[in-house]
Structures are given as structure tokens and as C-alpha cells.
Amino acid sequence: MYFHVQKFINDIAEDEPNPAAANALQEGLGGQFGEMRTMMQYLFQAMNFRGPAAKPYRDLIQGIGTEEISHVELIGTTISRLLDGSPQYQGKKSDPIDKPGAGGAIPLNIALSESNIHHYLVGAQGALPVDSAGNPWSGSYVYNSGNLVLDLLYNLMLESTGRLQKCRVYEMTDNKTARSTLAYLIVRDQAHENAYAKALETLGVNWSATLPIPKTNAERFPEVKKLVDMGLQSKQYSFDLAGQSEAGRIFQGASPSNDGTTLDASEQAPEGVPSVIAPERFEEFAPGVDAELLKLIQATAELELAEVENLFGPTAASPSSAAKPSTAAAKK
Known part of the structure; x- marks a missing residue:
């Protein structure tokens, strides 16, 4: 069973709307190496897991998969906020929906000139289950071989590639809203790299010479450095209300990232931050409750x-x- 705590797993910084950044973030949500894929891949691997003696590995995969649900929520909400509002349109709630805004700007003019018009035509200024090119998310992305070593190898590759892409998107935008979420996911992807690398080490596969992948020195990103200094790259949560997770038997010892930290699986879940609902978008007729x-x-x-x-x-x-x-x- 899964329970929803009405908090975001990380704070989303406030900044101006940025549809271009929103579209770039769609790759991290619905792309081949995005959060929807990690969520579904790990949960399917956990559901199909066989071998009671290997329960700690199942618990590790399931705990990370559960965290990925919150990552989908976080990045989807961030995309929505980046689309929430039309730059240079300062209309009031009491204004007619067809009234021009500041400087004569029409409410949704930006949809015709920037990024993914489906964000406005289909999503009412919200996230969609697509990649940055507008291709729908596909279940064929999910890898579940049934072999533990193969699945862990594939999961490590998935986290590493996702982290690589997020580092690239970070350098595509200076928007604070986008960067706050990207930085958090970059660090948590490294934590998941560490988790799968440590699991592989216990099975005789040594990844310590290659991690972290990519070697981007992402700590030079100020938002990332702040989280790394807190040791967030070396924590893994159980998301287990009954205290039955055995993932800590694997996620322990020196970090495979060779950064001098020790892996810590003692926490059930991060504290999180308050979850808020965005205001209505009258120019989008959303939600349109009279x-x-x-x-x-x-x-x-x-x-x-x-x-x-x-x-x-x-x-x-x-x-x-x-x-x-x-x-x-x-x-x-």
C-alpha cells in the first residue's frame, strides 16, 4: 500500500514563468531516462521480484521506486509553475478573459512562439506525460529482466543517464524554479547511483572506480553544492511505515562515490515542505468552477x-x- 503525505519532497523556488525551461524539464519527466521511467521500472521490478532470501535487494529497489513517485510529483509541479502565468500579462481575476494585459499583450501569446504549444492547448499550462519533443511516455522504456544483477546494472545506467541529462538542463536555464528542482534531483540521482553500485558490490561487481557518472563536478552548481554539503547524496529512505525494510543491510558503509561520506539508510522519509495548490488560470478556463x-x-x-x-x-x-x-x- 502507498500513502500520500501532502508535502513536496523538496522546496520549489519562486521565479518568473519560463515555458522554455518547462519544456526542457519535460525530458526529465516523460523522457526515456526521466522520472516516470525510473518510478515505473523500479516498482515493476519490486512487484515481480522473486527469492525471499534476497529481500534486502527488493526493499532497496522498492524504496527508491517509492521515492521516485515523489520525484514525478516534484518535477511535474515545477513544470506547471514554470507555465503558470503569462509573462507581461498582468490581468486581474475580475477582468474579462479577452482583455489585453500590460502593454496590450494577450493572455496566451507566448504559446505561439515558445516551446511546446501542447502545454497550453492540452495541458492548461501544466505538465504532460511526454518528453521535450512532445513524444508520449512509453511503457516500453521499462526494463525488468527478472535477473537481479542485470536489473541493478540497468538501474545504475538509468540513474547515471538521468543525472547527466539533468546537469545539461541545469546549464540551459538560470531560472530559480527550474534549478531548485534540478539540483535536488541531480543529488538524489547520485544517491541512487550509490545505492545500486553498493548493491552490485555485494554481488561481486565493483563500480567504485567509475562513480559518480557522469564526472561533471556538479558540486560547482551552487544549489547542488548546498545539498551535497548536507550529505543528501549518501542518504536513502525506506518509505516503510511498518519498519520491515531490510534495505539498510545493503545501503551502508563507505559511499561508492569516494567522497568520504558514509551511506545512511536510517531515515523513513525526508521531512518535506508544505504542498500548495496553484491559483486558477482564468485565461485557460482552469478549473472553471462557477x-x-x-x-x-x-x-x-x-x-x-x-x-x-x-x-x-x-x-x-x-x-x-x-x-x-x-x-x-x-x-x-
Whole structure:
């Protein structure tokens, strides 16, 4: 089972909208080596895992796969924020949607001249499950051979290539919103490189001479250096509520990155930062909830809650839960 904590795994810095950066980040979301692929690959490997004696390896792969779900959320939200708003358009919520903004700019003029027009036509200024060229994400990217060593080798290659691409995207933009997320993912990709390299070492494959891949000296990126100085590249989380993960039996000892750090798998999950919902985009008709529709939604919710209470008794969300005895109590 999976639980969702309403926090982002890392903070997303505020900056101006940047559709070009958003489109470049789409490669890190829906590309062949993007976060959607790592999430699906590791979860499928974990679901199809065989061999109870090798449980620590399953737990390691599953923990990283669970973290990748939060990376999909993080990079998707970042793309949305980079698209959230139209530069030079300063319209007000009370303005008609066809009213020109500052300097006579129309709300979505930037969609015609920059990056992926599908971000505006299809996604309502939001992320899409595509790469930077607009190609849909494909399940054929997922590698799950059933052989532990082959899967770990492929996973290490996947993390290394994803990290390489994120370093390139970082150098394509100076936008703070994009760079805050890219820096975090660059460091966490290195942590996952370390995890798979350490797992391979325990199986007799020595990767210590080659890591980190690529040797970009990414620490020169200020946002990356800050996270590396915190040791984030040497942490791995279990995301295990029951404390049954055995991934720490593998993710321990000296880091394969040879940076003088020690691998640490003691934490269940990072603290995270508050999750916020973006404001409505009136020029995109999103979400387009008017007063009458809100009344209908509320009425429907109250009917559904009443049905639940009839079957199971008052819920915590019910205003009448404190006043009325439960159905079970009433029958006694």
C-alpha cells in the first residue's frame, strides 16, 4: 500500500514563468531516462521480484521506486509553475478573459512562439506525460529482466543517464524554479547511483572506480553544492511505515562515490515542505468552477456522506458526529 503525505519532497523556488525551461524539464519527466521511467521500472521490478532470501535487494529497489513517485510529483509541479502565468500579462481575476494585459499583450501569446504549444492547448499550462519533443511516455522504456544483477546494472545506467541529462538542463536555464528542482534531483540521482553500485558490490561487481557518472563536478552548481554539503547524496529512505525494510543491510558503509561520506539508510522519509495548490488560470478556463457548480458539488458530497453514515456511522468529517450516537451504539 502507498500513502500520500501532502508535502513536496523538496522546496520549489519562486521565479518568473519560463515555458522554455518547462519544456526542457519535460525530458526529465516523460523522457526515456526521466522520472516516470525510473518510478515505473523500479516498482515493476519490486512487484515481480522473486527469492525471499534476497529481500534486502527488493526493499532497496522498492524504496527508491517509492521515492521516485515523489520525484514525478516534484518535477511535474515545477513544470506547471514554470507555465503558470503569462509573462507581461498582468490581468486581474475580475477582468474579462479577452482583455489585453500590460502593454496590450494577450493572455496566451507566448504559446505561439515558445516551446511546446501542447502545454497550453492540452495541458492548461501544466505538465504532460511526454518528453521535450512532445513524444508520449512509453511503457516500453521499462526494463525488468527478472535477473537481479542485470536489473541493478540497468538501474545504475538509468540513474547515471538521468543525472547527466539533468546537469545539461541545469546549464540551459538560470531560472530559480527550474534549478531548485534540478539540483535536488541531480543529488538524489547520485544517491541512487550509490545505492545500486553498493548493491552490485555485494554481488561481486565493483563500480567504485567509475562513480559518480557522469564526472561533471556538479558540486560547482551552487544549489547542488548546498545539498551535497548536507550529505543528501549518501542518504536513502525506506518509505516503510511498518519498519520491515531490510534495505539498510545493503545501503551502508563507505559511499561508492569516494567522497568520504558514509551511506545512511536510517531515515523513513525526508521531512518535506508544505504542498500548495496553484491559483486558477482564468485565461485557460482552469478549473472553471462557477458558483452553481460548487453548490452541486457540495450537495453531492453531503448526499454521499449521508450514505456513508447510514452504513458505518458518523465520520470524523461530519458536523453531526459529536451530536448523534453511532448506528452501532443506537442498536445496543
